[in-house]
Amino acid sequence: MQNPATLTTTEGLDARGLYTTVEDSPDALEQHVAAWDMLAAHAAEPNPFYESYALLSAWRHLRPEGLRVVCVWAPSVLPGKSAHLAGLFPIVQRDRYKGVPLRVYSTWHHLYLYSATPLLRAEVAPSVLETFFAWLRETDAALFELPGITSDGSFRHALIDTLNRLGARAFQDAVHTRAFYRPGPSAELYIDNAMSGKKRKELRRQERRLGESGKLVYDELSSDGDLDAWLAEFLALESLGWKGRAGTSLEHDQQALALFRAYAHGAFTRKKWMALGMRLDGRAIALECNLRAGDGAVAFKIAYDESFARFSPGVLLELEHLRRLHEQPGAPVWMDSGAAADHPMIGHLWRDKIAIETLVVPAGKSLGDFTIAALPLVRWTAQAVKARWNQLRRRT
Numbered sequence: 001m002q003n004p005a006t007l008t009t010t011e012g013l014d015a016r017g018l019y020t021t022v023e024d025s026p027d028a029l030e031q032h033v034a035a036w037d038m039l040a041a042h043a044a045e046p047n048p049f050y051e052s053y054a055l056l057s058a059w060r061h062l063r064p065e066g067l068r069v070v071c072v073w074a075p076s077v078l079p080g081k082s083a084h085l086a087g088l089f090p091i092v093q094r095d096r097y098k099g100v101p102l103r104v105y106s107t108w109h110h111l112y113l114y115s116a117t118p119l120l121r122a123e124v125a126p127s128v129l130e131t132f133f134a135w136l137r138e139t140d141a142a143l144f145e146l147p148g149i150t151s152d153g154s155f156r157h158a159l160i161d162t163l164n165r166l167g168a169r170a171f172q173d174a175v176h177t178r179a180f181y182r183p184g185p186s187a188e189l190y191i192d193n194a195m196s197g198k199k200r201k202e203l204r205r206q207e208r209r210l211g212e213s214g215k216l217v218y219d220e221l222s223s224d225g226d227l228d229a230w231l232a233e234f235l236a237l238e239s240l241g242w243k244g245r246a247g248t249s250l251e252h253d254q255q256a257l258a259l260f261r262a263y264a265h266g267a268f269t270r271k272k273w274m275a276l277g278m279r280l281d282g283r284a285i286a287l288e289c290n291l292r293a294g295d296g297a298v299a300f301k302i303a304y305d306e307s308f309a310r311f312s313p314g315v316l317l318e319l320e321h322l323r324r325l326h327e328q329p330g331a332p333v334w335m336d337s338g339a340a341a342d343h344p345m346i347g348h349l350w351r352d353k354i355a356i357e358t359l360v361v362p363a364g365k366s367l368g369d370f371t372i373a374a375l376p377l378v379r380w381t382a383q384a385v386k387a388r389w390n391q392l393r394r395r396t
Contacts, residue, residue: 039086045119048272048297053262054113064092073085087129104360126162142363143363144363150357168369173358175356191319194351227264227273238251287317299339
């Protein structure tokens with residue numbers, strides 16, 4: 001189905017004739033990997049979890065029911081050239097919203113994904129969103145939900161402009177903040193501003209004491225290194241900790257383990273896998289890995305040996321990570337922690353924050369417009385009733 005949009009022309013892309021296609025299997029979507037990777041490289045807001053290697057792996061290993069991927073295409077301005085993939089929206093659906101029988105389409109969000117921001121080609125982002133909403137109007141959806149997107153990124157800006165042009169409003173269903181990294185003037189100044197002098201002194205003492213018990217080194221997995229050996233070390237280290245005792249480590253969940261390996265191999269092949277380690281006499285006592293995306297990255301996993309907890313190996317490794325982010329050529333210029341709000345470790349080391357929100361917008365029908373307009377009142381009423389109930393309980 002084609003949805004033309006009368007918009008401007010940019011270099012290489014004809015934004016006057018954007019159209020959509022829908023893929024309902026990973027095999028079908030995989031036919032577009034070359035165009036998809038080009039989209040990821042030029043995305044308005046990078047998202048490693050919606051890149052080809054990650055999304056295809058998650059689709060195959062998690063097997064979500066009813067997942068479809070809406071692709072928005074922009075014809076090439078050059079005769080005979082293939083169209084450019086300009087937008088990608090992984091979509092799932094459900095039949096109820098907050099207990100009300102309403103058909104809701106939503107971008108796909110799962111346990112092993114820290115951002116569900118769709119990929120949009122930067123130079124035609126508003127045009128892509130208008131084309132997507134034109135497709136959405138032709139579906140049976142009353143609402144469209146965007147869980148886990150950044151609230152002040154390029155995607156959100158394009159969405160605001162698009163909704164304003166369409167005369168639609170959005171409802172913010174949930175929002176929280178999490179730690180985010182942007183470089184300071186130097187690693188030393190960054191760390192000085194992140195923690196007190198007393199805490200820095202204590203960490204230097206812990207690092208020195210740890211080094212007195214053996215050869216302490218920090219290392220990175222090179223682009224031609226042994227990824228499988230590194231992954232085996234990480235999995236063993238994670239299993240030694242509380243996740244292993246609780247039965248929630250990757251090795252206790254074969255589906256999660258398979259997806260972790262697929263993420264790692266896909267990113268490593270594309271030179272988007274960052275892996276840093278702290279070793280004592282060759283033994284890994286702390287390991288972490290990140291997924292690169294655009295000029296930044298997302299922190300993915302960290303594990304440390306709890307038998308060395310008195311030396312704070314996880315914190316020491318993260319301090320080394322911050323130094324390398326500041327000092328190494330080509331290092332990411334931003335990093336999303338992907339962590340929970342108020343994370344006890346990373347929240348104190350990374351000075352910046354970003355807001356993560358869930359938005360709900362109408363899908364072009366009057367029922368959706370009415371629902372979005374009513375939701376603020378519904379929320380206020382529920383909060384007022386809850387507060388009054390709590391007052392009565394305290395009195396009794």
